[in-house]
Amino acid sequence: MRRLLPLLLLLLGTALPAAAAAPTPASDAFPYTLHTDTLPNGLTVVRVPYPSRGIIAYVTVVRVGSRNEVEPGRTGFAHFFEHMMFKGTKTHPEGDRERILGNFGYDDNAFTTDDITLYYSYGPTAGLPQLIEIEADRFRNLEYSQPSFQTEALAVLGEYHKNAAAPFLKMEEELNAAAFTRHTYQHTTMGFYKDIQAMPQAYDYSRTFFERWYTPDNTLLFIIGDFDDAKVMELVRQHYGPWDRKAAQVSVPAEPPQKGPRTAHIDWPQPTQPRQVIAWRTPGAGTSPVDAAIQTLLVDYLAGPTSPAYKTLVLDKQLVESIGSDYSEHRDPHLFTLTATLKDERHRNTVRKTLLQEVSRLAAGRVDAARLKAIQDHARYGALMALETPRDVGIQLGWYAGVTGSPDGFQRHLQSLPKVTPAQLSDFAKRYLTANKLILLSLTPKTDAQGGTK
Template sequence: MARRVIWESLSGESPFLALIAPLPRGLALEKNALAGVRFRTERGHSKVHVRRIALLLLCGLPALTGLAGAAGPATSGEVFPFKVYKQTLDNGMRLVVIPYDSPGTLAFQIVMRTGSRDEVEPGHSGFAHFFEHMMFRGTERYSQAAYTDVIKRLGADANAFTTYDETIFHMVAPASQLPLIMDIESDRFKNLKYDQDAFRTESQAVLGEYNKNVSNPVQPMLEKLHDLAYEKHTYRHTTLGFVQDIKAMPNYYDYSIQFFNRFYRPENATLIVVGDVKPEDVFSLAKKYFGDWKKGYKPADIPVEPPQKERKTATLDWPNPTNPYVIMAYHTPAYSATAVDSAALDLIQELLFSESAPLYQDLVVKSQWVDFIQGGDSGNRDPGLFFILARVKSDALIPKVQETVNRYIQQLQTTPVDPKKLERIKSHQRYAFELSLDTPGNIAAQAAQSVAITGGGEAINQRFAAYQKVTPADIQRVSREIFKPANETVVTLAHKADAPAAQGKPGGASHD
């Protein structure tokens, strides 16, 4: 799966999380770029103040080798080297424990496999992201202030983010405080409570967040892109939701209770603990604190998106001075850890958009027609999009940039990639990924992403095995299948001096 990157303002304000093409694995945060492949939103508590965790996922590649089987060491040749222990509570909640040599420290994550894709009822988009907010509102036992005070006293970082496919709550904290962490976390998942006033206040905060994010030109571009590219599937709206739904949200208190009771259930949840812990202690505490969480999950009936039959385009005017942007997107299959075609898309990403790639060198270094260009597959649970995003130096260069991108794509379609070059890319991906597994939080993030997208399983080893199967002929074939004119949606944005003030269009995501 493609790498996620978060753009964060230098002032520490909430980041605008948009889509940018994923970066090669192992690279650090890019402050000037927009985020990778899926909207996600984050809320944070630290021992001093609410803050951002700038990079949660070192890479979006699903990474959990031992979930589906008995615990044991990784075998020779596997890239995930840790023992994985798992158990399922009677109520269906899945538990994953990965002991790691991090004296006194653990990472604690709860994966809810509910994101904006689950928002199937018309007029009610945005509620998955809304509950990322509300889960910090407190319960009868631990009010919002009491919960925040506990986090401060622990010296912990607690945060959450929402994407199209999942909502993940994550924390790094002292391992000695695991019983207290189990207590406060289980309490809010089982007993979240808020009145209509709190509901309206938070829904207005979500609208304010949307209004702030829509001031970034890529936000309305992505909204328009998804609105064009999808006709039936709920990926048509981005994670914040359609703006008209956000504005109406304060009127849907009763619906919010229904949404929470439907999706925030143990059968839809996985607890992941990584670090200085003993599996038997984690399992015992989880049973004590989460064991009475009542079942009741009802999966959404997600509509199937029909194949796109013709090229779609849109042009947006932007009222403020900016270099123009172009986003090109192509429908892709749902993420699969084992499918060669899915793995080939990751390698195509590297062949086109790594800093050593001829396309990148041509547009960024030699001609300097773009400020940046990036691309990659979204890697969603359901069929997603391969995105290409560039910020162009002038309006007149937009057609030339598109022509150049298409020319290099055509080369992939017609000319076999040098096998040695392909093997170097595979090797780089493997070792960069291995180097990223250096903290409990990073390891837990890999496990969480695997659970969120695949539901569990030996995704990382399967994925790297799939990489090894990809041949130059596969690169050609997949390039031909994906990068077709009828499968393409293009949105451009440019500054027009007489354009009206920026207005929100369907979609969005970011979380303060």
């Protein structure tokens, strides 16, 4: 009889209660409590009470990004589909959603990364019942015509052309191509250019992509702010409960070990400043939270304003406009980078050697423990100070949950930061920031008539 009960309830139209996890309490690392439930269909629903009278943030994270695009000729669809998710349904045709949410004054947007697609709405609690209904409807019942699809595909192509006018997209493409020979991180979130050009002919595949990845068991919902929890969960069960698709299972190719240094170079056809990127393939946050915390701290330790490299290259010798890192958390092993925007091409070797020398000192065990402690305190303080609104909280929670697969991924990251020791920092550099794993990318711009690069 127990085995038949779920089926009987389903046939009678009665939803099973959500499975509730014990609340994740507030702590010094993260000052807000997470209430997490999982619906029978697999949707994870996290509510976070926040002292924002009459205001809420509504964040939906789908664990799909360019990482999931394993089929040849089908790159860029995660980003493209972010656009299509605003096209409407039979209940709310295109434009209806924007009209309703606009009347309430919601700020509404989305973004796509290598690993996740995140949607957020931010506005008055008074509109939350309508927002829940509208969001559940589009995630369950998205509709769009082939002409609408083709128009948006051309818009995405235009977005690529706009981004390609600056050096950053080309640099990302060339660095990924040098670093990854098999893994889907080889292509950017935008996708390969030839695949973007072919998108208008991929209407049928787009419907497959929606059914494959926009599923409750591949999605996490975060509601942050001022709301009645019981009423919210009643509405969530009502509108999201019938959502019954299951996420696809695909095999993301593992990247083989790198056996020696690699290089890539870009001759940029327009005047700009020379660029240098130094990169190594390092563990992902999805598999190693401690290594993710180490890399977060390494950004400031090696290239931050208190680093010797910054003092030498930016302040004293003034050889670069800036140094930094493009590191961000990923599900799978990705890249730790050091970046420099040079003032003159003649200083490239000096800049590269200076940065690599700092890495060598670190690997040799020469760690400034006091400076590391200051960076850890600053990282924690900065992360907490950045949580100024429910939207800030929701996006941070959603980002880390999407990457790690855990609703409390952000809290675990914050808890890991102060626990990193000087020995761990040195050991990480010794294991991963090595010569045989090195990838060097250089960009040399076209010079002007006077020989300058500006």
